[in-house]
Amino acid sequence: MARDERSRRNISDDIPLARRSIPIRRPSQRELKLIALFSVLLIFSAIVISLNLFSRFKKSSLFELDTQSALSKDGRLLGHFPYPEALKEDLVEAYPGLQLHRDAYKALMRMASAASAQGINLILLSGYRSIDLQREIFYGLKSARNQIAIERAKVSAPPGYSEHSTGYAVDLGDAARRDTDFEVEFEQTRAFLWLRENAAKYHFVLSFPKGNLQKVSYEPWHWRFEGTVDALRQFDASNENRRRALEPSY
Numbered sequence: 001m002a003r004d005e006r007s008r009r010n011i012s013d014d015i016p017l018a019r020r021s022i023p024i025r026r027p028s029q030r031e032l033k034l035i036a037l038f039s040v041l042l043i044f045s046a047i048v049i050s051l052n053l054f055s056r057f058k059k060s061s062l063f064e065l066d067t068q069s070a071l072s073k074d075g076r077l078l079g080h081f082p083y084p085e086a087l088k089e090d091l092v093e094a095y096p097g098l099q100l101h102r103d104a105y106k107a108l109m110r111m112a113s114a115a116s117a118q119g120i121n122l123i124l125l126s127g128y129r130s131i132d133l134q135r136e137i138f139y140g141l142k143s144a145r146n147q148i149a150i151e152r153a154k155v156s157a158p159p160g161y162s163e164h165s166t167g168y169a170v171d172l173g174d175a176a177r178r179d180t181d182f183e184v185e186f187e188q189t190r191a192f193l194w195l196r197e198n199a200a201k202y203h204f205v206l207s208f209p210k211g212n213l214q215k216v217s218y219e220p221w222h223w224r225f226e227g228t229v230d231a232l233r234q235f236d237a238s239n240e241n242r243r244r245a246l247e248p249s250y
Helices: 001-014 029-070 102-117 131-144 184-188 188-203 228-236 236-244
Strands: 091-095 098-102 122-124 169-174 202-208 222-225
Touching: 091 102, 098 102, 098 122, 098 188, 098 236, 102 122, 102 188, 102 202, 102 222, 102 228, 169 188, 184 188, 228 236
Parallel strands: none
Antiparallel strands: 091 098, 122 169, 169 222, 202 222
């Protein structure tokens, strides 16, 4: 009995403790660094994605809250009428990176040619803008100027409410006075004086003259083409607004 007990004890003592259990390997320093780096990258990616989603949500939410109360009965938002986006097949490239509705482009070329014959060199500064691009411009102004929507809308239409989205609106400048590009001082140039006298012959109208009822800032450089049925239809609401303003009140 005692002999058997000693035998079992001797057999057990012959097997070291380390060999009687599954060995546990500690990760190396290199592996620990890789795990830490991977964890940091995961956390950073999660933060970036969260901030991006929050920014989009906040932007769209603030736009709705900031502008919904300013929607007029006639459909205007902060003074601007809604406009559809031009069809891609109706657009032509005036020069690389700038497009116009084909009808507006043809009329603009005729007008620019007539102006050139009189020593006036018109410059096309801006034409068609997609609604997405207008959104970037509108919110870009917000971050740059720290303005509420009603203030930004005086100088830039909210997305979906810009005449430029139709492809019929143009911003023009004077080649001899590039310092007046997108400035009220453009009204002092020979180009503007010529446009004021001749643009209507080519079916271009100043969109936002001084004291306009839409209460949009005066933009002597911003003109729109109204020479076709479709173009007139696009700006019918704006023109009706002007007609009502000219009607005598009794």
